Amino acid sequence: MRAVVIRGFGGPEALEIADVPVPSAGQGQARIRVEAAAVNPVDLATRSGALTEAGLLPARDLIGIGWDVAGTVEETGPGVAGLAVGDRVVGLSDRLDVPLGTHADQVVLDADAVTRAPSGVGAVEAATLPLNGLTAVQALDRLGLRPGETLLVTGAAGAVGGYAVQLAVARGLRVVAVAGAADEALVRELGAELFVPRTARLGEAVRALVPGGVHGALDAAVTGAAALDAVRNGGSFAAVVAGGEPLPLRGTRVFTHWISADGARLADLVTLVEQGELTLRVAGTLPLEEVAEAHRRLAKGGLRGRLVLVP
CATH class of the missing domain: 3.90.180.10 (Medium-chain alcohol dehydrogenases, catalytic domain)
Incomplete structure (x- = not known):
């Protein structure tokens, strides 16, 4: 073969x-x-x-x-x-x-x-x-945000980021999406409530939309410290690419998520696809x-x- x-x-x-x-x-x-x-x-x-x-x-x-x-x-x-x-x-x-x-x-x-x-x-x-869906859902699991809390997703128009937006919305989270200006319509269609262009200073732009900062961030675009600045004190930050983990400033919980094959969790994602909740x-x-x-x-x-x- x-x-x-x-x-x-x-x-x-x-x-x-x-x-x-x-x-x-x-x-x-x-x-x-x-x-x-x-x-x-x-x-x-x-x-x-x-x-x-x-x-x-x-x-x-x-x-x-x-x-x-x-x-x-x-x-x-x-x-x-x-x-x-x-x-x-x-x-x-x-x-x-x-x-x-x-x-x-x-x-x-x-x-x-x-x-x-x-x-x-x-x-x-x-x-x-499998890879991108599991990366997104496992990182969200570890972030541990509750319904009604806010999540920043960088690279929201990409493969991991797009899944993260939809999965977060399905959990009742408010999503602030970061992507290119031309992708605003796409990420809003995926369910993002708020949008920030990737050319903006993230901390300032996000905090103008969410006073005090977001509860957590999933950094699919490897923006590091720029995205961390948008997270409130004591919040959570998930890096999904090696080398993308910033210092845990202001009491934030920072981690890099390493994917793990999981057929049972993948089956959950398959169900969401069949229900039309995952694109x-x-x-x-x-x-x-x-x-x-x-x-x-x-x-x-x-x-x-x-x-x-x-x-």
Whole structure:
């Protein structure tokens, strides 16, 4: 089968379509035929060597690429319950140090990282949900805000930020969205009550709308101290990108959220998709062979939604 791998770090040219053996599902695992797999910033950081420089990924001869997957179960290993051959599923590979990722014809995942795919939704759209949706919902869980409180979401028009806006609104939070001026209509459609252009001085602009500052912030755009200045004393701040954590000034609780594969939590997100409370956004599709072009397009920025590879 084909799989996207790297044998050395570098630009998009470092990506290789390798011919590798079909993996087998082991204890507690499922093998999935990949129908679609999203391309995320973590894939670019893996390929470039940035994660290795940060001490997150040991150097090895062969590294697989890809976290998100939507597809069909082809094999289950011993001890797997709730999944059967032929099931349409979505799942997440959250380990960095692996020889094969989801950018492949088939992938093996732990069964508890997989859940049924949303009904009435194609594989391309479904593949955009696991990594970005789980990042948003898990960060919101840790922020622990109560209904009626205010949340600042930076990068609100992006993949993680867009999910965060909708999930926060579903929890009864008032959302202040930060995005480009051209994206104001989009983030308001997602449910944001208040809007601040990303060119503004965040602390001043947000506090003019929310006297005293917001109760919490989810910083998907890596604005760091600028977004922290908009948070009231003793509030909470979630960074979702490595290196984006500012100092915990004024008694704020600051943390970086690291994603964890969770099939049960992913199932909750699938239900929200089916209920129309969570919007899946696809920026474009490319065949697996054009993975290098997908990396170039993502690196340029400006996408709304995720690029998705189709084997």
